[in-house]
Amino acid sequence: MSGHDNLNHAAQRYVIGVDVGTGSARAGLFDLNGNMLSVSKRDISLFRDAGSVVEQSSTEIWIAVCDIVREAVALAGVDPAHVIGLGFDATCSLVVLGEGGRSLAVGPSDAPHRDIVVWMDHRAVKQAERINEMGHEVLRYVGGRISPEMQTPKLLWLKENRPHIFDAAWQFFDLADFLTWKSTGDLARSTCTVTCKWTYLAHEQRWDPSYFEQIGLGNLAEDAFARIGQRIVEPGTPLGQGLLQEAADLMGLLPGTAVAAGMIDAHAGGIGTVGVGGKPTSNMAYVFGTSSCTMTSTEEPVFVPGVWGPYYSAMVPGIWLNEGGQSAAGAAIDQLTSFHPAAAEAAQLASSQGKSLPALLADHALQQVSHPSDVVALATGYHVVPEFLGNRAPFADPHARAIIAGLGMERDLESLVALYVAGLCGIGYGLRQIIDTQAGSGAVVERVVISGGAGSNPLVRQILADASRKPVTTISAQEPVLLGSAILGSVAGGAFSNVRDAMDALSRVADEYLPVENELEERHNSRYEAFLRLQETARVIQSS
Ligand SMILES: Nc1ncnc2c1ncn2[C@@H]1O[C@H](COP(=O)(O)OP(=O)(O)O)[C@@H](O)[C@H]1O
Ligand SMILES: O=C(CO)[C@H](O)[C@H](O)COP(=O)(O)O
Known part of the structure; x- marks a missing residue:
């Protein structure tokens, strides 16, 4: 092959990345210089029920994923034979399947298509608390406390509340591992998913059966972890024989196209x-x-x-x-702005301009200042600790709640913009607290x-x-x-x-x-102090 042919060959190799977030799935087709040639997106449903039940459907997500991969390939106009690999990431949600990959209803609705307990579902708060009280050694490797967002408390909830589903389950998957199994038929799990959410000890390359026995999930260990993962591989490892014929047909790719062990979306x-x-x-x-x-x-x-x-x-x-x-975080901004009297009107305005509400509020804030850093002045008097769904870090407290301080009788768009800016500052102070800790x-x-x-x-x-x-x-x-x-x-x-x-x-x-270095630095320092004080107050009054 000549040098010129080599270059052409490299130029004609592409890879596809698929990201399944909470609200949507996206597929992007990239060349080997990291340039994205096309992208395709589908919104995905969230089913909410009383309490903090949040579920999804693996069938809906699988169909969406196949559709967007096919669209991304078509949009880029590349020959499917030139696509050399496919990678998946997804939220760390729990997929529950019976024999033959049949969907099992994970929640009280009993709807069989609702076979995913979404990461943000807090149904297993009590199970997490019980596990934490037992204080097993593996908890050292999850920040000292298991979170109800992780999979072992959710599995325990299923065992205690839906034992027929727990017993009938053939496989429990993290969503990214489900997608690679569907694509290739390979049951391997990714080090990323099982280490972060299932207490696999990657540094020792093993599960700890004594943890599962102690918390009441011993039967998962008894069959040598066959239902949660026996072969654990590094993300990027090629799985099975690549894409199965059926998956390839749905995605518009060639069977055998390499599929990588995946990752959680954040990772x-x-x-x-x-x-x-x-x-x-x-x-x-x-x-x-x-x-x-x-x-x-x-x-x-x-x-x-x-x-x-x-x-x-x-x-x-x-x-x-x-x-x-x-x-x-984004969900906290959505929740915060939804309470304001001007929210519905502003959302309409945003949609008439083809924007999301937060994007409209950001544009309005920017229009009022000469430098982006100056927007903090718009939020004067408003303080937000945006912990609507608990505090992930550094308190690992699913019971933490949000505080909004400084509200008056305002009903106008300006005050909604101010609240939005205060909410973003609150997210930033939470980030600062984690960095400092x-x-x-x-x-x-x-x-x-x-x-x-x-x-x-x-x-x-x-x-x-x-x-x-x-x-x-x-x-x-x-x-x-x-x-x-x-x-x-x-x-x-x-x-x-x-x-x-x-x-x-x-x-x-x-x-x-770069962080602002004029007098606004002091403004942020004092707002950060207010954030810490309000957060502490929320903790003190939590159970009263
Ligand atoms: N300008 C913005 N300011 C604040 N939040 C935003 C802004 N734009 C988008 N968001 C929020 O980001 C979230 C969507 O982010 P995205 O990464 O697409 O979601 P996913 O979690 O589905 O991957 C939504 O909660 C949305 O309201
Ligand atoms: O816990 C996770 C990562 O560890 C979740 O997958 C994540 O928080 C959800 O992601 P997104 O906000 O992108 O939908």
Whole structure:
């Protein structure tokens, strides 16, 4: 082959990344320089019931995923034979399937298509509390406390409340592992999913049966973990024989196309971003979508009470991860703004302009100032601790609740804008609190590298930099989370020999948002003090 042919050959190889977030699934087709040639998206349903039940349908998600992959290939106009690999990431939601992959109803509605307990479902709060009281050694590797967002409390809830479903279940999957199984028929689980959400000890490459016995899930251990994962592989590992014929037909790809072991969505955002500057340990990945996830990598394990981890090899291979963030972040902004009297009118205005409500509010805020950092002045008197769905870090407290301070009788759009800015500041102060807490335990970061739907807005980035006092960096990829899953596909497809090499090659710094250094710095410092005081007050009054 001539040099010219070689170049052509490289230019004609593509990879696909699929990201299943809470509210939508996206597929992006990339070349091997990290350029995204096409993207396709579908909204996915959330079914909510009384209490904190939140469910989804794996069938709906699978159909959406196949459709968007087919669309992305068609939009880019590439020959499917030139697609060398496919990677998946998804929220860490629990999929429950019976023999032959039949959907099992996970909740009280008994609707069989509702076979996913979504990550944000807090039905297992009591089970999590009981597990925490037992204090098993494995909890050291989840920040000291298991979260009801993780899978073992959810499995225990199923066993106690829907024993017929628990007994009938053939496989319990994290959503990303479900998608790779559907695509290839391979039951392997990813180190990322089982380490972060199922208490697999990746640093020792084993499950701990005594944990499962102690908490009342001993039968999962008795059959050598056949229902939750016997073969655990690194993200990016090629699975099975690649795409099955049926999946390939649905996706418009060739059977045998390499499929990579996947990742949780936040972690894909992490590998899509933290490689910039060549030093993942200096960078905190911040994935700002429905929730927010802070992902910090260290060479040695760092134990930070209240911050999930340390997890070995769960994101960047061969190093440790601490994961914090907030359960509701974009969702907190949505909830906060929905209470305001001007919300419905503003939402209509936004839709008439083809924007989301938060995007409209950000634009309105920017129109009133000469520099983005100045928007903090619009929020004067308003303070928000946006913990609508508990505190993920650094308190690991699912019972924590939000506080909104400073409300008057205002009904106008301006006050809604002010509330929105105060909400974003609150998200930024939560980030600052996590950065400070981790630094106190030895995990120091120099910058925040941002991704996620909410993180794509320039005003959001500037407010986060000002509130957290860290530079906020963006990478050149338009969709860093999709790039992360495409990186996995590129490794499985043989374009790179490992994830680290692919990260180095494909992520490039784009912009940097520096923390403001004029008198507004002091304004943020005093607002941060107010945030801490209000958060403490919320904790004190929680049970009264
Ligand atoms: N400019 C913005 N300001 C604040 N929040 C935003 C903004 N744009 C989007 N969001 C929020 O981000 C969330 C969607 O992010 P995305 O990453 O697409 O979601 P998913 O969790 O489904 O992956 C929604 O809660 C949305 O309201
Ligand atoms: O717990 C998670 C990561 O560890 C969830 O998957 C995540 O928080 C949900 O992600 P998103 O906000 O992007 O929908």
